[in-house]
Amino acid sequence: MTEEMAVPGWKKWLEGIGDQVGFFINFFRNIFTGGFEWSEFVRQCYEIGYRSIMLVGITSFIMGLVLVVQLRPTLVAFGSTSMLPKTLAVSFIRELGPVIIAIICAGKIASSIGAELGSMKVTEQLDAMEVSGANPLQYLVVTRILATTIMVPILSVMGDVIGLFGGFLALNLRDTMSFSLYFAKVVASIDFADFLPAVIKTIFFGFAIGFVGCYKGFHSNKGTESVGIAANSAVVTASLWIFVIDAIAVQVTSLLFYK
Amino acid sequence: MELVKENKDKNAGTEKKEVVIAIKGLQKSFGKKEVLKDINLELKRGENIVVLGRSGTGKSVTIQCIVGLLKPDSGSLKVFDNEVAEMNDKQLKELRIKIGFLFQSGALYDSMTVRENLEFPLTRVLKLTEQAEIDKRVEEALDSVGLLEAIDKLPSDLSGGMRKRAGLARTIIVHPEIILYDEPTTGLDPITSREISNLILSIQKKYKTSSIIITHDMECARVTKGRVMIMDEGAFIAEGTFDDLHESNNKIVASFFKDIL
Numbered sequence: 001m002t003e004e005m006a007v008p009g010w011k012k013w014l015e016g017i018g019d020q021v022g023f024f025i026n027f028f029r030n031i032f033t034g035g036f037e038w039s040e041f042v043r044q045c046y047e048i049g050y051r052s053i054m055l056v057g058i059t060s061f062i063m064g065l066v067l068v069v070q071l072r073p074t075l076v077a078f079g080s081t082s083m084l085p086k087t088l089a090v091s092f093i094r095e096l097g098p099v100i101i102a103i104i105c106a107g108k109i110a111s112s113i114g115a116e117l118g119s120m121k122v123t124e125q126l127d128a129m130e131v132s133g134a135n136p137l138q139y140l141v142v143t144r145i146l147a148t149t150i151m152v153p154i155l156s157v158m159g160d161v162i163g164l165f166g167g168f169l170a171l172n173l174r175d176t177m178s179f180s181l182y183f184a185k186v187v188a189s190i191d192f193a194d195f196l197p198a199v200i201k202t203i204f205f206g207f208a209i210g211f212v213g214c215y216k217g218f219h220s221n222k223g224t225e226s227v228g229i230a231a232n233s234a235v236v237t238a239s240l241w242i243f244v245i246d247a248i249a250v251q252v253t254s255l256l257f258y259k
Numbered sequence: 260m261e262l263v264k265e266n267k268d269k270n271a272g273t274e275k276k277e278v279v280i281a282i283k284g285l286q287k288s289f290g291k292k293e294v295l296k297d298i299n300l301e302l303k304r305g306e307n308i309v310v311l312g313r314s315g316t317g318k319s320v321t322i323q324c325i326v327g328l329l330k331p332d333s334g335s336l337k338v339f340d341n342e343v344a345e346m347n348d349k350q351l352k353e354l355r356i357k358i359g360f361l362f363q364s365g366a367l368y369d370s371m372t373v374r375e376n377l378e379f380p381l382t383r384v385l386k387l388t389e390q391a392e393i394d395k396r397v398e399e400a401l402d403s404v405g406l407l408e409a410i411d412k413l414p415s416d417l418s419g420g421m422r423k424r425a426g427l428a429r430t431i432i433v434h435p436e437i438i439l440y441d442e443p444t445t446g447l448d449p450i451t452s453r454e455i456s457n458l459i460l461s462i463q464k465k466y467k468t469s470s471i472i473i474t475h476d477m478e479c480a481r482v483t484k485g486r487v488m489i490m491d492e493g494a495f496i497a498e499g500t501f502d503d504l505h506e507s508n509n510k511i512v513a514s515f516f517k518d519i520l
Contacts, residue, residue, distance in 0.1 A: 035386075120368075128366035131326045132433070133355040133384040 023215050027145060030138045041143040048109050048144075049151035053158070059104055060159035064092060064166030072174065081175060085182050086189035088167040093160050093190055098198050099246055101159040102205035105152050106238035110213035113144055114234030117217025118227040126218070141218065145210035152206030153199055160198075193257035201249035208241040276303040279437055279469050280325060285334035287320055294320050296493035298334070302437070307463060307470045307485025309501075311477075311515055317493045318473040319363075322439040325471075326358055327351045338437070356384055359435035359468070363442045365426030367414040373425050374410045377401065380433050400432040401425075403465065404458060420451035424458070431462055438462070440472040444479045456482035477515065489515065 068088055075081050117140060120126050129136040168182045213234045220230035278301050285298035294317045302308055312318050323329040324336055327343050336343045338354060346354060367376050377397045381387045387396075401407045404424040414422060423443060430438060443459060444452035456479040463470055463483075472483055480487055481501050489497040489504070489512055497504060497512045505516045 123364055123369070124362045124366040125368055127328055128360070128362055129368070129379075131328060131355055131358070131360040132380045132429075133352045134380060135352075135383075139383070 044147035048147045056155045056159045060163040061166035064163030065170040068167040068170035085185035089186040089189045097160040098202045101156045102242045110209045110234040110238040111231040113213030114216040115231035118220035118230035141214045148210030149206040153202040156202040197253040204245045209238045212238040281337045283335040287331045309472045309480040309485045309487045312490035316490045357436045359430035359438040361440045365422035369414045400428040404428045438470045444476045
Protein backbone atom coordinates (compact mmCIF):
# COMPACT_ATOMS: atom_id res chain seq x y z
CA MET A 1 0.00 0.00 0.00
CA THR A 2 1.37 3.38 -0.94
CA GLU A 3 1.80 6.23 1.52
CA GLU A 4 -0.94 8.26 -0.21
CA MET A 5 -3.43 5.39 0.06
CA ALA A 6 -2.70 5.00 3.75
CA VAL A 7 -3.74 8.60 4.54
CA PRO A 8 -7.46 8.68 5.41
CA GLY A 9 -9.69 10.82 3.17
CA TRP A 10 -10.95 12.99 6.03
CA LYS A 11 -7.38 13.82 7.02
CA LYS A 12 -6.54 14.91 3.47
CA TRP A 13 -9.73 16.98 3.37
CA LEU A 14 -8.84 18.68 6.65
CA GLU A 15 -5.29 19.31 5.39
CA GLY A 16 -6.78 20.91 2.27
CA ILE A 17 -9.00 23.17 4.37
CA GLY A 18 -6.00 24.12 6.51
CA ASP A 19 -3.96 24.92 3.39
CA GLN A 20 -6.74 27.14 2.05
CA VAL A 21 -7.07 28.99 5.35
CA GLY A 22 -3.28 29.51 5.40
CA PHE A 23 -3.38 30.77 1.79
CA PHE A 24 -6.23 33.13 2.69
CA ILE A 25 -4.31 34.55 5.68
CA ASN A 26 -1.14 34.92 3.59
CA PHE A 27 -3.11 36.76 0.91
CA PHE A 28 -4.43 39.31 3.42
CA ARG A 29 -1.04 39.66 5.11
CA ASN A 30 0.60 40.35 1.76
CA ILE A 31 -1.86 43.08 0.78
CA PHE A 32 -0.56 45.25 3.58
CA THR A 33 3.11 44.23 3.76
CA GLY A 34 5.80 45.27 1.30
CA GLY A 35 5.19 47.31 -1.83
CA PHE A 36 1.97 46.89 -3.76
CA GLU A 37 2.51 45.76 -7.36
CA TRP A 38 0.50 48.50 -9.05
CA SER A 39 1.69 47.85 -12.60
CA GLU A 40 0.90 44.12 -12.37
CA PHE A 41 -2.47 44.93 -10.76
CA VAL A 42 -3.39 47.27 -13.63
CA ARG A 43 -2.23 44.64 -16.15
CA GLN A 44 -4.40 42.01 -14.46
CA CYS A 45 -7.41 44.37 -14.43
CA TYR A 46 -6.91 44.78 -18.18
CA GLU A 47 -6.47 41.03 -18.78
CA ILE A 48 -9.38 40.02 -16.54
CA GLY A 49 -11.74 42.91 -17.16
CA TYR A 50 -11.16 44.34 -20.62
CA ARG A 51 -10.54 40.98 -22.27
CA SER A 52 -13.81 39.59 -20.85
CA ILE A 53 -16.02 42.45 -22.07
CA MET A 54 -16.91 40.80 -25.38
CA LEU A 55 -17.78 37.42 -23.85
CA VAL A 56 -19.81 38.93 -21.00
CA GLY A 57 -21.50 41.41 -23.37
CA ILE A 58 -22.62 38.80 -25.91
CA THR A 59 -23.80 36.35 -23.24
CA SER A 60 -25.75 39.02 -21.33
CA PHE A 61 -27.35 40.35 -24.52
CA ILE A 62 -28.52 36.87 -25.52
CA MET A 63 -29.73 36.11 -21.99
CA GLY A 64 -31.81 39.31 -21.86
CA LEU A 65 -33.22 38.60 -25.31
CA VAL A 66 -34.05 34.94 -24.59
CA LEU A 67 -35.58 35.74 -21.23
CA VAL A 68 -38.07 38.20 -22.77
CA VAL A 69 -38.94 35.77 -25.57
CA GLN A 70 -39.57 33.01 -22.98
CA LEU A 71 -41.47 35.23 -20.52
CA ARG A 72 -43.75 36.87 -23.06
CA PRO A 73 -46.24 33.98 -23.70
CA THR A 74 -46.88 33.56 -19.96
CA LEU A 75 -47.46 37.28 -19.42
CA VAL A 76 -49.60 37.53 -22.57
CA ALA A 77 -51.88 34.82 -21.10
CA PHE A 78 -52.50 37.10 -18.11
CA GLY A 79 -52.69 40.21 -20.23
CA SER A 80 -49.63 41.61 -18.50
CA THR A 81 -47.26 42.25 -21.39
CA SER A 82 -46.59 45.68 -19.94
CA MET A 83 -45.00 43.90 -16.96
CA LEU A 84 -42.22 42.51 -19.15
CA PRO A 85 -39.68 45.32 -18.49
CA LYS A 86 -40.22 45.05 -14.74
CA THR A 87 -40.07 41.24 -14.68
CA LEU A 88 -36.91 41.24 -16.73
CA ALA A 89 -35.25 44.02 -14.76
CA VAL A 90 -35.91 42.51 -11.35
CA SER A 91 -34.98 38.93 -12.30
CA PHE A 92 -31.91 39.98 -14.29
CA ILE A 93 -30.49 42.51 -11.88
CA ARG A 94 -31.26 40.62 -8.68
CA GLU A 95 -30.25 37.13 -9.66
CA LEU A 96 -29.71 35.99 -13.24
CA GLY A 97 -27.25 38.63 -14.36
CA PRO A 98 -24.80 38.39 -11.44
CA VAL A 99 -24.86 34.57 -11.28
CA ILE A 100 -24.60 33.90 -15.02
CA ILE A 101 -21.87 36.50 -15.51
CA ALA A 102 -19.97 35.13 -12.49
CA ILE A 103 -20.22 31.58 -13.89
CA ILE A 104 -18.90 32.80 -17.25
CA CYS A 105 -16.07 34.62 -15.47
CA ALA A 106 -15.31 31.46 -13.48
CA GLY A 107 -15.00 29.56 -16.76
CA LYS A 108 -12.80 32.16 -18.39
CA ILE A 109 -10.84 33.76 -15.56
CA ALA A 110 -10.47 31.07 -12.86
CA SER A 111 -9.34 28.52 -15.47
CA SER A 112 -6.91 30.99 -16.98
CA ILE A 113 -5.39 31.91 -13.60
CA GLY A 114 -5.25 28.23 -12.53
CA ALA A 115 -3.55 27.21 -15.78
CA GLU A 116 -1.12 30.15 -15.78
CA LEU A 117 0.05 29.68 -12.19
CA GLY A 118 0.00 25.88 -12.57
CA SER A 119 2.22 26.20 -15.62
CA MET A 120 4.54 28.55 -13.72
CA LYS A 121 4.77 25.93 -10.97
CA VAL A 122 5.58 23.13 -13.43
CA THR A 123 8.27 25.19 -15.15
CA GLU A 124 9.80 26.18 -11.78
CA GLN A 125 9.01 29.89 -12.29
CA LEU A 126 7.32 30.09 -8.88
CA ASP A 127 10.36 28.49 -7.24
CA ALA A 128 12.66 30.84 -9.17
CA MET A 129 10.71 33.83 -7.92
CA GLU A 130 10.86 32.55 -4.35
CA VAL A 131 14.58 31.71 -4.32
CA SER A 132 15.41 35.10 -5.84
CA GLY A 133 14.08 36.65 -2.63
CA ALA A 134 10.98 38.10 -4.35
CA ASN A 135 7.50 37.38 -3.04
CA PRO A 136 5.39 35.39 -5.53
CA LEU A 137 2.27 35.84 -3.40
CA GLN A 138 2.56 39.60 -3.55
CA TYR A 139 3.29 39.72 -7.26
CA LEU A 140 1.03 36.96 -8.55
CA VAL A 141 -1.71 36.25 -6.01
CA VAL A 142 -2.57 39.60 -4.41
CA THR A 143 -2.80 41.35 -7.78
CA ARG A 144 -4.96 38.66 -9.39
CA ILE A 145 -7.40 38.26 -6.50
CA LEU A 146 -7.86 42.02 -6.10
CA ALA A 147 -8.28 42.41 -9.86
CA THR A 148 -11.05 39.78 -10.01
CA THR A 149 -12.70 41.23 -6.89
CA ILE A 150 -12.91 44.62 -8.60
CA MET A 151 -13.50 43.61 -12.22
CA VAL A 152 -16.24 40.97 -11.79
CA PRO A 153 -18.70 43.49 -10.21
CA ILE A 154 -17.92 45.97 -13.00
CA LEU A 155 -18.47 43.29 -15.64
CA SER A 156 -21.65 42.27 -13.89
CA VAL A 157 -23.11 45.82 -13.92
CA MET A 158 -22.10 46.16 -17.57
CA GLY A 159 -23.72 42.78 -18.33
CA ASP A 160 -26.93 43.89 -16.59
CA VAL A 161 -27.19 46.96 -18.82
CA ILE A 162 -26.49 44.97 -22.00
CA GLY A 163 -28.94 42.24 -20.92
CA LEU A 164 -31.69 44.83 -20.42
CA PHE A 165 -30.90 46.23 -23.85
CA GLY A 166 -31.22 42.70 -25.30
CA GLY A 167 -34.61 42.49 -23.56
CA PHE A 168 -35.68 45.78 -25.17
CA LEU A 169 -34.85 44.46 -28.64
CA ALA A 170 -36.72 41.17 -27.95
CA LEU A 171 -39.73 43.13 -26.73
CA ASN A 172 -39.81 45.08 -29.99
CA LEU A 173 -39.73 41.91 -32.09
CA ARG A 174 -43.44 41.27 -31.33
CA ASP A 175 -44.67 44.42 -29.61
CA THR A 176 -43.76 48.04 -29.87
CA MET A 177 -42.37 50.02 -26.98
CA SER A 178 -40.21 53.12 -27.21
CA PHE A 179 -36.80 53.02 -25.59
CA SER A 180 -37.67 55.93 -23.29
CA LEU A 181 -40.80 54.13 -22.02
CA TYR A 182 -38.90 50.85 -21.60
CA PHE A 183 -36.09 52.67 -19.78
CA ALA A 184 -38.58 54.51 -17.52
CA LYS A 185 -40.36 51.23 -16.64
CA VAL A 186 -37.06 49.50 -15.88
CA VAL A 187 -35.81 52.33 -13.67
CA ALA A 188 -39.15 52.56 -11.86
CA SER A 189 -39.20 48.82 -11.14
CA ILE A 190 -35.81 48.51 -9.50
CA ASP A 191 -34.69 50.17 -6.33
CA PHE A 192 -31.74 50.28 -3.99
CA ALA A 193 -32.67 46.90 -2.42
CA ASP A 194 -32.48 45.19 -5.82
CA PHE A 195 -29.27 46.71 -7.05
CA LEU A 196 -26.98 47.01 -4.02
CA PRO A 197 -27.15 43.41 -2.66
CA ALA A 198 -26.59 42.13 -6.21
CA VAL A 199 -23.45 44.25 -6.59
CA ILE A 200 -22.18 43.23 -3.14
CA LYS A 201 -22.54 39.55 -3.89
CA THR A 202 -20.61 39.95 -7.16
CA ILE A 203 -17.70 41.31 -5.09
CA PHE A 204 -17.68 37.98 -3.23
CA PHE A 205 -18.07 36.09 -6.53
CA GLY A 206 -15.04 37.95 -7.89
CA PHE A 207 -13.02 37.19 -4.79
CA ALA A 208 -13.96 33.49 -4.97
CA ILE A 209 -12.98 33.30 -8.66
CA GLY A 210 -9.56 34.89 -8.05
CA PHE A 211 -8.89 33.02 -4.82
CA VAL A 212 -9.79 29.58 -6.18
CA GLY A 213 -7.86 30.16 -9.43
CA CYS A 214 -4.73 31.25 -7.55
CA TYR A 215 -4.98 28.51 -4.92
CA LYS A 216 -5.43 25.73 -7.47
CA GLY A 217 -2.58 27.04 -9.63
CA PHE A 218 -0.22 27.57 -6.71
CA HIS A 219 -0.91 24.11 -5.29
CA SER A 220 -0.81 22.12 -8.51
CA ASN A 221 1.57 19.18 -8.73
CA LYS A 222 4.72 19.20 -10.80
CA GLY A 223 3.64 17.62 -14.08
CA THR A 224 2.12 18.84 -17.33
CA GLU A 225 -1.10 16.97 -16.54
CA SER A 226 -1.39 19.03 -13.35
CA VAL A 227 -1.85 22.25 -15.36
CA GLY A 228 -5.06 20.87 -16.91
CA ILE A 229 -6.20 19.53 -13.55
CA ALA A 230 -5.56 22.91 -11.90
CA ALA A 231 -7.53 24.77 -14.59
CA ASN A 232 -10.42 22.30 -14.52
CA SER A 233 -10.56 22.11 -10.76
CA ALA A 234 -10.46 25.94 -10.53
CA VAL A 235 -13.56 26.26 -12.75
CA VAL A 236 -15.52 23.54 -10.93
CA THR A 237 -14.65 24.80 -7.44
CA ALA A 238 -15.20 28.48 -8.29
CA SER A 239 -18.61 27.69 -9.87
CA LEU A 240 -19.61 25.72 -6.80
CA TRP A 241 -18.53 28.59 -4.54
CA ILE A 242 -20.58 31.05 -6.63
CA PHE A 243 -23.75 29.03 -5.96
CA VAL A 244 -22.92 28.65 -2.26
CA ILE A 245 -22.26 32.40 -1.92
CA ASP A 246 -25.46 33.12 -3.88
CA ALA A 247 -27.52 30.91 -1.55
CA ILE A 248 -26.08 32.71 1.49
CA ALA A 249 -26.50 36.14 -0.13
CA VAL A 250 -30.17 35.45 -0.96
CA GLN A 251 -30.86 34.51 2.66
CA VAL A 252 -29.09 37.57 4.01
CA THR A 253 -30.77 39.87 1.48
CA SER A 254 -34.21 38.41 2.28
CA LEU A 255 -33.68 39.05 5.96
CA LEU A 256 -32.41 42.58 5.47
CA PHE A 257 -34.46 43.94 2.55
CA TYR A 258 -37.54 41.85 1.73
CA LYS A 259 -39.23 41.35 5.10
CA MET B 260 29.34 3.30 2.53
CA GLU B 261 32.53 5.05 3.60
CA LEU B 262 33.50 8.13 1.60
CA VAL B 263 36.22 7.40 -0.93
CA LYS B 264 38.70 10.28 -0.97
CA GLU B 265 40.71 10.42 -4.16
CA ASN B 266 43.25 13.18 -3.70
CA LYS B 267 46.80 12.79 -4.86
CA ASP B 268 47.76 16.42 -4.34
CA LYS B 269 49.45 16.46 -0.92
CA ASN B 270 49.09 20.23 -0.59
CA ALA B 271 45.40 20.17 -1.36
CA GLY B 272 42.98 20.93 1.47
CA THR B 273 45.53 22.73 3.60
CA GLU B 274 44.47 26.19 2.39
CA LYS B 275 42.29 27.93 5.01
CA LYS B 276 39.24 29.54 3.46
CA GLU B 277 35.92 30.59 4.94
CA VAL B 278 33.31 27.85 4.78
CA VAL B 279 30.17 29.33 3.19
CA ILE B 280 28.02 26.21 3.22
CA ALA B 281 28.41 23.49 5.87
CA ILE B 282 26.13 20.45 5.78
CA LYS B 283 26.33 17.71 8.40
CA GLY B 284 24.23 14.53 8.55
CA LEU B 285 21.42 15.98 6.44
CA GLN B 286 18.39 13.73 6.03
CA LYS B 287 15.21 14.22 4.03
CA SER B 288 12.37 11.82 3.27
CA PHE B 289 9.25 12.11 1.12
CA GLY B 290 6.67 9.82 2.70
CA LYS B 291 8.47 6.55 3.28
CA LYS B 292 11.11 7.25 0.63
CA GLU B 293 14.37 8.30 2.22
CA VAL B 294 15.93 10.61 -0.39
CA LEU B 295 18.81 12.09 1.61
CA LYS B 296 20.33 9.64 4.10
CA ASP B 297 23.50 11.31 5.32
CA ILE B 298 24.74 14.33 3.41
CA ASN B 299 27.98 15.95 4.54
CA LEU B 300 29.48 18.79 2.53
CA GLU B 301 31.59 21.89 2.98
CA LEU B 302 31.77 24.59 0.34
CA LYS B 303 34.56 27.11 0.80
CA ARG B 304 34.61 30.68 -0.49
CA GLY B 305 35.59 30.82 -4.15
CA GLU B 306 35.36 27.06 -4.55
CA ASN B 307 33.47 25.06 -7.19
CA ILE B 308 31.94 21.74 -6.18
CA VAL B 309 30.60 19.48 -8.90
CA VAL B 310 28.03 16.95 -7.68
CA LEU B 311 27.68 13.91 -9.92
CA GLY B 312 25.07 11.24 -9.47
CA ARG B 313 22.37 9.25 -11.17
CA SER B 314 18.85 10.64 -11.45
CA GLY B 315 16.85 10.38 -8.24
CA THR B 316 19.82 10.18 -5.89
CA GLY B 317 18.92 13.44 -4.13
CA LYS B 318 21.21 16.00 -5.79
CA SER B 319 18.51 18.57 -6.55
CA VAL B 320 16.85 17.96 -3.17
CA THR B 321 20.14 18.87 -1.48
CA ILE B 322 20.42 22.27 -3.18
CA GLN B 323 16.71 22.94 -2.66
CA CYS B 324 17.33 22.42 1.07
CA ILE B 325 20.20 24.93 0.90
CA VAL B 326 17.90 27.74 -0.32
CA GLY B 327 15.08 26.75 2.01
CA LEU B 328 12.70 25.51 -0.71
CA LEU B 329 12.61 22.19 1.17
CA LYS B 330 12.96 21.67 4.89
CA PRO B 331 15.29 18.86 5.95
CA ASP B 332 14.06 16.26 8.46
CA SER B 333 17.27 16.25 10.48
CA GLY B 334 20.92 17.26 10.38
CA SER B 335 22.59 20.62 10.21
CA LEU B 336 22.65 22.93 7.18
CA LYS B 337 24.49 26.18 7.73
CA VAL B 338 24.93 28.91 5.14
CA PHE B 339 27.27 31.73 6.17
CA ASP B 340 27.21 30.15 9.63
CA ASN B 341 23.43 30.47 9.98
CA GLU B 342 21.19 27.41 10.36
CA VAL B 343 18.76 27.59 7.42
CA ALA B 344 15.99 25.60 9.13
CA GLU B 345 15.88 28.09 12.01
CA MET B 346 15.57 31.20 9.84
CA ASN B 347 12.37 33.23 9.71
CA ASP B 348 10.91 34.54 6.43
CA LYS B 349 12.85 37.81 6.59
CA GLN B 350 16.20 36.11 7.28
CA LEU B 351 15.52 33.58 4.54
CA LYS B 352 14.79 36.37 2.08
CA GLU B 353 18.06 38.12 3.01
CA LEU B 354 19.94 34.84 2.62
CA ARG B 355 18.40 34.16 -0.78
CA ILE B 356 19.74 37.47 -2.10
CA LYS B 357 23.24 36.09 -1.45
CA ILE B 358 22.48 32.77 -3.17
CA GLY B 359 21.84 32.52 -6.90
CA PHE B 360 19.98 29.47 -8.20
CA LEU B 361 20.07 28.44 -11.85
CA PHE B 362 17.21 26.07 -12.60
CA GLN B 363 17.47 23.22 -15.07
CA SER B 364 14.97 24.87 -17.41
CA GLY B 365 16.26 28.39 -16.81
CA ALA B 366 12.82 29.13 -15.23
CA LEU B 367 12.47 32.45 -17.05
CA TYR B 368 9.17 34.24 -16.41
CA ASP B 369 7.53 33.56 -19.74
CA SER B 370 5.18 36.56 -19.74
CA MET B 371 8.14 38.94 -19.52
CA THR B 372 10.90 39.85 -21.96
CA VAL B 373 14.52 39.04 -21.12
CA ARG B 374 14.98 42.65 -19.98
CA GLU B 375 11.95 42.45 -17.67
CA ASN B 376 13.15 39.10 -16.33
CA LEU B 377 16.44 40.69 -15.34
CA GLU B 378 14.81 43.82 -13.97
CA PHE B 379 12.52 41.75 -11.74
CA PRO B 380 15.06 40.92 -8.98
CA LEU B 381 16.57 44.42 -9.20
CA THR B 382 13.28 46.22 -8.60
CA ARG B 383 11.58 43.68 -6.31
CA VAL B 384 14.50 42.35 -4.29
CA LEU B 385 17.22 45.02 -4.35
CA LYS B 386 14.50 47.72 -4.62
CA LEU B 387 16.46 49.75 -7.17
CA THR B 388 14.46 52.66 -8.52
CA GLU B 389 16.87 54.54 -10.77
CA GLN B 390 16.24 53.38 -14.34
CA ALA B 391 19.76 54.30 -15.52
CA GLU B 392 21.34 52.02 -12.92
CA ILE B 393 18.86 49.22 -13.67
CA ASP B 394 19.60 49.46 -17.41
CA LYS B 395 23.35 49.44 -16.73
CA ARG B 396 23.16 46.31 -14.59
CA VAL B 397 20.86 44.51 -17.03
CA GLU B 398 23.17 45.25 -19.94
CA GLU B 399 26.27 44.28 -17.94
CA ALA B 400 24.75 40.93 -16.89
CA LEU B 401 23.58 40.13 -20.42
CA ASP B 402 26.96 41.12 -21.80
CA SER B 403 28.63 38.72 -19.34
CA VAL B 404 26.65 35.82 -20.80
CA GLY B 405 26.87 37.07 -24.39
CA LEU B 406 23.14 37.64 -24.83
CA LEU B 407 22.85 41.39 -25.24
CA GLU B 408 21.16 41.06 -28.64
CA ALA B 409 18.23 39.15 -27.10
CA ILE B 410 17.41 41.82 -24.51
CA ASP B 411 13.90 42.55 -25.79
CA LYS B 412 12.96 39.00 -26.78
CA LEU B 413 10.43 36.83 -25.01
CA PRO B 414 11.63 33.51 -23.52
CA SER B 415 9.53 31.65 -26.12
CA ASP B 416 11.72 33.18 -28.85
CA LEU B 417 14.95 31.87 -27.30
CA SER B 418 16.75 28.57 -27.91
CA GLY B 419 17.54 26.21 -25.00
CA GLY B 420 21.10 27.52 -24.68
CA MET B 421 19.95 31.14 -24.81
CA ARG B 422 17.39 30.47 -22.07
CA LYS B 423 20.11 29.02 -19.87
CA ARG B 424 22.27 32.09 -20.54
CA ALA B 425 19.36 34.43 -19.77
CA GLY B 426 18.64 32.45 -16.59
CA LEU B 427 22.30 32.75 -15.63
CA ALA B 428 22.24 36.50 -16.31
CA ARG B 429 19.18 36.84 -14.04
CA THR B 430 21.01 34.84 -11.38
CA ILE B 431 24.19 36.93 -11.43
CA ILE B 432 22.51 40.32 -11.74
CA VAL B 433 22.12 40.63 -7.96
CA HIS B 434 25.82 39.67 -7.52
CA PRO B 435 25.27 36.57 -5.34
CA GLU B 436 28.12 35.14 -3.30
CA ILE B 437 27.07 31.55 -3.95
CA ILE B 438 25.53 30.11 -7.12
CA LEU B 439 23.76 26.75 -7.18
CA TYR B 440 23.47 25.23 -10.65
CA ASP B 441 20.82 22.54 -11.16
CA GLU B 442 21.94 20.54 -14.20
CA PRO B 443 23.00 23.59 -16.23
CA THR B 444 23.83 21.69 -19.41
CA THR B 445 20.98 19.16 -19.52
CA GLY B 446 19.15 19.10 -22.84
CA LEU B 447 21.81 21.06 -24.72
CA ASP B 448 23.97 19.99 -27.63
CA PRO B 449 27.67 19.28 -26.85
CA ILE B 450 28.92 22.60 -28.24
CA THR B 451 26.39 24.70 -26.31
CA SER B 452 27.03 22.56 -23.21
CA ARG B 453 30.72 23.37 -23.40
CA GLU B 454 29.92 27.07 -23.86
CA ILE B 455 27.71 27.03 -20.77
CA SER B 456 30.38 25.16 -18.78
CA ASN B 457 33.00 27.72 -19.81
CA LEU B 458 30.55 30.47 -18.92
CA ILE B 459 30.12 29.02 -15.41
CA LEU B 460 33.89 29.11 -14.99
CA SER B 461 34.22 32.67 -16.29
CA ILE B 462 31.31 33.85 -14.09
CA GLN B 463 33.03 32.32 -11.07
CA LYS B 464 36.27 34.17 -11.87
CA LYS B 465 34.56 37.47 -12.68
CA TYR B 466 32.14 37.59 -9.74
CA LYS B 467 34.30 35.54 -7.29
CA THR B 468 31.40 33.24 -6.51
CA SER B 469 31.36 29.87 -4.76
CA SER B 470 29.36 27.29 -6.67
CA ILE B 471 27.71 23.91 -6.38
CA ILE B 472 27.09 22.43 -9.80
CA ILE B 473 24.69 19.50 -10.04
CA THR B 474 25.25 17.66 -13.28
CA HIS B 475 25.32 14.40 -15.21
CA ASP B 476 27.56 15.97 -17.80
CA MET B 477 31.15 14.75 -17.39
CA GLU B 478 32.43 17.41 -19.78
CA CYS B 479 30.84 20.07 -17.56
CA ALA B 480 32.49 18.47 -14.52
CA ARG B 481 35.85 18.53 -16.26
CA VAL B 482 35.59 22.08 -17.64
CA THR B 483 34.40 23.72 -14.41
CA LYS B 484 37.50 22.34 -12.65
CA GLY B 485 35.92 21.95 -9.25
CA ARG B 486 36.12 19.42 -6.47
CA VAL B 487 33.98 16.52 -7.66
CA MET B 488 31.63 14.73 -5.25
CA ILE B 489 29.73 11.63 -6.27
CA MET B 490 26.32 10.97 -4.78
CA ASP B 491 24.60 7.61 -4.62
CA GLU B 492 21.44 6.66 -2.77
CA GLY B 493 21.23 9.84 -0.69
CA ALA B 494 24.86 10.10 0.42
CA PHE B 495 28.22 11.14 -1.00
CA ILE B 496 30.33 8.09 -1.77
CA ALA B 497 33.45 9.70 -3.22
CA GLU B 498 35.20 13.03 -3.62
CA GLY B 499 38.33 14.33 -5.25
CA THR B 500 39.55 16.13 -8.32
CA PHE B 501 38.18 15.08 -11.70
CA ASP B 502 41.49 13.49 -12.73
CA ASP B 503 41.89 11.61 -9.45
CA LEU B 504 38.37 10.20 -9.52
CA HIS B 505 38.92 9.26 -13.16
CA GLU B 506 41.51 6.75 -11.98
CA SER B 507 39.44 5.44 -9.04
CA ASN B 508 38.98 1.71 -8.57
CA ASN B 509 35.64 2.16 -6.86
CA LYS B 510 33.01 0.43 -9.01
CA ILE B 511 30.34 3.16 -8.82
CA VAL B 512 32.86 5.97 -9.32
CA ALA B 513 34.43 4.18 -12.27
CA SER B 514 31.01 3.78 -13.90
CA PHE B 515 30.76 7.58 -14.26
CA PHE B 516 34.13 7.80 -15.98
CA LYS B 517 34.04 4.70 -18.17
CA ASP B 518 33.32 6.66 -21.38
CA ILE B 519 35.89 9.36 -20.61
CA LEU B 520 39.16 9.04 -22.43
